[in-house]
Amino acid sequence: MIASPNILTPHGERAVRIEFGGPRDDAATRRWKAPARHSMPHLAEDAIEFARLAGKRWRYYLKRGEAVASIHELRAKIASEPLGEFGFLLVARPTWKPAPAPAALGIAWCRRTWCNHIVLDFLSVHPATNDPGGGYKGMGGAMLRAVAVAAGMIDCPLVWGEATVSSASFYEKMLGGQKIRDHFFFDEAALNALRAALPSPSQLKPSAKP
Amino acid sequence: MKQPSKTLAPAGSNATEWIRWLWEVEAEHSPMIGSRLKFGLPLSPAKPKRARAKAGKRAAVKA
Numbered sequence A: 001m002i003a004s005p006n007i008l009t010p011h012g013e014r015a016v017r018i019e020f021g022g023p024r025d026d027a028a029t030r031r032w033k034a035p036a037r038h039s040m041p042h043l044a045e046d047a048i049e050f051a052r053l054a055g056k057r058w059r060y061y062l063k064r065g066e067a068v069a070s071i072h073e074l075r076a077k078i079a080s081e082p083l084g085e086f087g088f089l090l091v092a093r094p095t096w097k098p099a100p101a102p103a104a105l106g107i108a109w110c111r112r113t114w115c116n117h118i119v120l121d122f123l124s125v126h127p128a129t130n131d132p133g134g135g136y137k138g139m140g141g142a143m144l145r146a147v148a149v150a151a152g153m154i155d156c157p158l159v160w161g162e163a164t165v166s167s168a169s170f171y172e173k174m175l176g177g178q179k180i181r182d183h184f185f186f187d188e189a190a191l192n193a194l195r196a197a198l199p200s201p202s203q204l205k206p207s208a209k210p
Numbered sequence B: 001m002k003q004p005s006k007t008l009a010p011a012g013s014n015a016t017e018w019i020r021w022l023w024e025v026e027a028e029h030s031p032m033i034g035s036r037l038k039f040g041l042p043l044s045p046a047k048p049k050r051a052r053a054k055a056g057k058r059a060a061v062k063a
Helices: A025-032 A042-065 A071-078 A139-154 A170-173 A189-197 B019-027 B055-062
Strands: A004-011 A012-021 A086-094 A108-113 A120-127 A160-163 A184-186
Touching: A004 A139, A004 B019, A012 A071, A012 A139, A025 A042, A025 A086, A042 A086, A042 A108, A042 A120, A071 A086, A071 A139, A086 A139, A108 A139, A120 A139, A139 A160, A139 A170, A139 A184, A139 A189, A139 B019, A170 B019, A184 A189
Parallel strands: A120 A160
Antiparallel strands: A004 A012, A012 A086, A086 A108, A108 A120, A160 A184
């Protein structure tokens, strides 16, 4: 497990378990469907499309032997090939019972580049959890915090990504109001801040355990 | 003396004030990122090739 941050659900705060994904998670995200009612249908469509495209990228890297499914595997790959590019999928799973229908509540497709930076190519949260009217909040932020933790595990000093027209304002606010256009950078200070917002393992609730 | 009332976080909460602020930001601004054209990979799966009939069968159909 990479991290276990809390998100807000219709039943209160609940911890999600964020870990490296495997081939089965690709199949799980392919089953994502938009709920019958969504206050912002375009967000539901984006979520599904981004998740499928991330899954496609995951399969492509997997075929080429450049995808990893655990932090140990990632570290081993980096050790054997320091300039190699490796991809990984982070997946958020619910820890509470009864669990909501989707097995994967959010995904982040990341690439570790040749100079040990991380490129966040896709970040998507399940349509049921990205509806502001649905009672869920914080799934995307939780994924970003897990990416920061993963970066720390491989001494990566920079995470960057391409902001979309609809997400630039989120990253602008998250990064302290600096003007964000089509790209954003989480430097070491920002990554440390993201990591510091995570609870220590002793603070995790019993329900947060898998 | 009566203590001033405080807004208490739900029991077992591990969310900091900053995280709670972030939740509200996320409720108004989508954090999702991705590019549809980045990799030039179509979403539709490749169509399976049609099985080619054996030569004898093709000849029979022609006849």
